Amino acid sequence: MSRFLNKKYEKLKSYTPGEQPRDMKYIKLNTNESPFPPSPLVAKAINSKEISMLQLYPDPQCGELCEKIAELYSVKQENVFVANGSDDILNFAFMAFCGDRKKAVFPEISYGFYKVFSDLHNIEYTAVPMMEDLSANYKDYCKDKGFVVIANPNAPTGIALSVSEIEEIVKNNLQNVVLIDEAYVDFGAESCYPLINKYDNLLVVSTFSKSRSMAGARLGFAFGQKELIDDLNKLKYSTNPYNVNRLTLAAGVAAISDNDYYMDNCKKIIKLREYVTEELSEQGFDVIPSKANFLFVKNKKLEGEFLYSELKKRGVLVRHFSDEIIKDYIRISIGSKDDMDVLLEITKIIIKMGDIYEN
Ligand SMILES: *Cc1c(COP(=O)(O)O)cnc(C)c1O
Numbered sequence: 230m231s232r233f234l235n236k237k238y239e240k241l242k243s244y245t246p247g248e249q250p251r252d253m254k255y256i257k258l259n260t261n262e263s264p265f266p267p268s269p270l271v272a273k274a275i276n277s278k279e280i281s282m283l284q285l286y287p288d289p290q291c292g293e294l295c296e297k298i299a300e301l302y303s304v305k306q307e308n309v310f311v312a313n314g315s316d317d318i319l320n321f322a323f324m325a326f327c328g329d330r331k332k333a334v335f336p337e338i339s340y341g342f343y344k345v346f347s348d349l350h351n352i353e354y355t356a357v358p359m360m361e362d363l364s365a366n367y368k369d370y371c372k373d374k375g376f377v378v379i380a381n382p383n384a385p386t387g388i389a390l391s392v393s394e395i396e397e398i399v400k401n402n403l404q405n406v407v408l409i410d411e412a413y414v415d416f417g418a419e420s421c422y423p424l425i426n427k428y429d430n431l432l433v434v435s436t437f438s439k440s441r442s443m444a445g446a447r448l449g450f451a452f453g454q455k456e457l458i459d460d461l462n463k464l465k466y467s468t469n470p471y472n473v474n475r476l477t478l479a480a481g482v483a484a485i486s487d488n489d490y491y492m493d494n495c496k497k498i499i500k501l502r503e504y505v506t507e508e509l510s511e512q513g514f515d516v517i518p519s520k521a522n523f524l525f526v527k528n529k530k531l532e533g534e535f536l537y538s539e540l541k542k543r544g545v546l547v548r549h550f551s552d553e554i555i556k557d558y559i560r561i562s563i564g565s566k567d568d569m570d571v572l573l574e575i576t577k578i579i580i581k582m583g584d585i586y587e588n
Contacts, residue, residue, distance in 0.1 A: 310462065
């Protein structure tokens with residue numbers, strides 16, 4: 230820390246991204262990226278013509294992309310917001326919709342950035358305890374009100390709420406914005422975005438990073454009534470009006486035009502997820518039924534930290550969190566079939582080792 234840093238940031242604990250190591254080639258199952266490349270139309274869209282235009286600023290309204298997203302989801306363009314990854318949108322939303330006397334409310338076990346944004350913007354928050362099975366009970370968010378933020382499906386558990394449960398939360402918080410983070414919704418949960426037509430307090434946030442294979446391009450989008458979208462734009466235009474670059478805009482338009490390709494990939498990932506769930510259960514793991522592109526698993530005999538490091542030694546990266554109530558778990562992204570078969574071979578070996586220690 231320099232002696233110049235504003236005091237209010239002295240104690241800020243920033244977000245810890247999953248490792249992106251470059252020391253050796255790992256099978257990367259730690260940050261929920263897609264095993265599939267972007268659509269071929271994306272590669273075509275990032276062409277020399279587009280590159281030759283990089284001297285010009287991109288369209289700050291992201292008009293063409295918003296129009297294409299609106300078309301695909303059958304909403305109006307005024308109901309769509311795009312930004313530099315959904316993290317960017319979450320940041321604007323925490324700035325816009327809480328603070329003063331309004332606290333943020335989110336599950337205790339969820340996406341780590343919610344706490345970071347609360348701290349960054351000096352917002353009080355309630356981290357709502359989970360149920361025994363690590364699910365979130367929607368009723369808790371109907372009683373304890375505020376700017377409610379819920380990842381659905383949740384990360385890192387993969388457990389999803391139903392749209393009717395979300396509607397209850399929205400209905401019971403008419404004085405607050407309810408933000409549903411649908412980063413993983415394409416992997417088997419139901420999206421609640423059609424509810425924006427009925428409720429002016431619902432903001433649904435999504436991303437091109439997971440199901441649309443573009444984590445490296447940084448592109449997120451959100452749905453809400455016009456007034457909410459206008460608020461987000463106010464903050465965007467006060468921070469960085471050109472937050473989505475020209476190449477990413479072109480990539481996004483191309484990706485939206487090849488939606489079937491991505492939805493097919495999601496089906497393949499879901500199928501593989503079910504296969505790995507079965508195999509790991511057979512090996513003795515407790516696997517939380519997941520609606521996302523990852524599995525949250527534990528093994529009674531082996532500590533989460535041990536599983537993580539033994540896998541890493543053998544070239545497979547997964548994610549381990551040290552929070553007390555989930556420290557026994559590891560989170561495994563669903564990669565390619567080959568990668569998952571390697572994982573399953575290695576977990577078998579690690580379990581055998583555990584058996585040897587035990588005897
Ligand atoms: C990955 C993830 C994001 C961040 O997505 P970006 O669009 O890459 O910024 C947001 N929310 C959740 C729950 C995520 O897992």
